[in-house]
Amino acid sequence: MHEWALAEAVLSSATEIAEKEGLSEVTEVKITVGELQQIEVDILEFALSQLKTAKFGKTKFKIETKKAELKCRVCDHRWFFGEQKIDRETAEAIHFVPEIAYICTRCPECGSPDFEIMQGRGVWLERVKGVK
Amino acid sequence: MVDPRISSINESLKEIRNIITVVSGKGGVGKSLVASTLALTLAKKNYKVGLFDLDFTSPSTHIILNIQGLQPKEEKGIVPPKVHDVSYMSIIFYSGQYSLPLRAADASNALIELLSITRWEQQDVLILDMPPGISDATLDIIRFVKRIQFFIVTTPSQLAYATVEKLLDLLSELRMPIIGILENMKRTSLPSIEAQVEQKAIRFLGDLPFDEKIEEAIGNTEVLLDTAFARKLEEIVSKTPLF
Numbered sequence: 611m612h613e614w615a616l617a618e619a620v621l622s623s624a625t626e627i628a629e630k631e632g633l634s635e636v637t638e639v640k641i642t643v644g645e646l647q648q649i650e651v652d653i654l655e656f657a658l659s660q661l662k663t664a665k666f667g668k669t670k671f672k673i674e675t676k677k678a679e680l681k682c683r684v685c686d687h688r689w690f691f692g693e694q695k696i697d698r699e700t701a702e703a704i705h706f707v708p709e710i711a712y713i714c715t716r717c718p719e720c721g722s723p724d725f726e727i728m729q730g731r732g733v734w735l736e737r738v739k740g741v742k
Numbered sequence: 743m744v745d746p747r748i749s750s751i752n753e754s755l756k757e758i759r760n761i762i763t764v765v766s767g768k769g770g771v772g773k774s775l776v777a778s779t780l781a782l783t784l785a786k787k788n789y790k791v792g793l794f795d796l797d798f799t800s801p802s803t804h805i806i807l808n809i810q811g812l813q814p815k816e817e818k819g820i821v822p823p824k825v826h827d828v829s830y831m832s833i834i835f836y837s838g839q840y841s842l843p844l845r846a847a848d849a850s851n852a853l854i855e856l857l858s859i860t861r862w863e864q865q866d867v868l869i870l871d872m873p874p875g876i877s878d879a880t881l882d883i884i885r886f887v888k889r890i891q892f893f894i895v896t897t898p899s900q901l902a903y904a905t906v907e908k909l910l911d912l913l914s915e916l917r918m919p920i921i922g923i924l925e926n927m928k929r930t931s932l933p934s935i936e937a938q939v940e941q942k943a944i945r946f947l948g949d950l951p952f953d954e955k956i957e958e959a960i961g962n963t964e965v966l967l968d969t970a971f972a973r974k975l976e977e978i979v980s981k982t983p984l985f
Contacts, residue, residue, distance in 0.1 A: 615819035619750035703836035709852040
């Protein structure tokens with residue numbers, strides 16, 4: 611699963627931040643997961659637990675999911691991606707590359723494919739806490 | 743907030759010894775055909791080769807190589823399938839036959855996503871087929887990918903070369919390694935751009951003929967490698983220190 615690649619990326623970034631801030635131990639890592647990519651949080655958590663290094667031995671990984679909100683650039687209408695029905699094959703493609711949403715999503719008001727993903731796109735590292 | 747994908751890009755590319763980016767200032771000069779044929783030529787010489795089509799809105803290498811019925815393998819990321827002895831990756835595996843309208847920021851996001859989650863096996867060289875110009879994709883590659891070299895394609899047209907000069911100036915300013923400039927679609931009726939390239943102190947790699955038969959070779963790699971275009975590219979490759 612691609613959650614493993616994302617978990618590896620999160621740990622690599624968190625390690626960089628911890629080293630930059632001189633943290634000997636990381637106590638908390640806050641991660642935001644966007645709904646658009648339909649990440650399986652359980653798998654992400656498992657991957658984090660398997661891939662973590664000694665620096666993350668006692669780390670609490672806090673994972674928050676965010677709804678994917680879209681805004682039409684033509685008529686300014688805002689809506690949530692979760693409101694539309696998509697087939698399994700497309701959902702899987704979006705899982706790997708969220709921008710594939712531009713193939714199947716149109717503004718429910720004006721039909722435009724020109725919209726902005728306001729929030730809920732991918733995986734973000736919100737903060738890294740620890741002790742020096 | 744930090745985008746965790748950024749720090750994993752070079753980790754994902756760690757098994758690759760050399761990265762050649764096929765670029766041009768202008769579209770329609772034959773970048774994809776050069777990138778695909780270069781990949782096939784190097785694979786024929788027993789190098790381990792990867793080809794990554796980074797033109798997300800107008801991908802075409804899958805048509806040149808006749809990629810059908812293949813998908814990347816999911817294995818803690820995605821592993822590109824191998825076709826014609828080349829490990830191949832394209833957004834086409836996800837976008838299929840549909841049009842994918844992407845603004846620059848979205849194309850950039852897709853590029854970062856695929857660069858960070860694609861697990862390349864050990865390769866002697868990875869060839870990147872780029873969209874034209876010096877906008878997001880080129881800037882992203884320069885920003886995120888270490889150890890890249892640029893392989894520039896132009897045509898004898900002054901329209902194409904004028905845009906290539908701008909690309910060259912940017913790459914030179916950023917001190918990016920440039921393998922050289924290849925002149926594609928050469929016709930005897932037009933003067934070569936060789937002298938102009940040499941004025942810039944950049945290596946002129948050679949010219950590829952305007953090949954009337956190239957269209958018939960699209961989708962058939964055996965026919966493609968037997969064209970005057972491919973034979974000349976192979977000759978140029980053998981005398982050029984690519985890596």
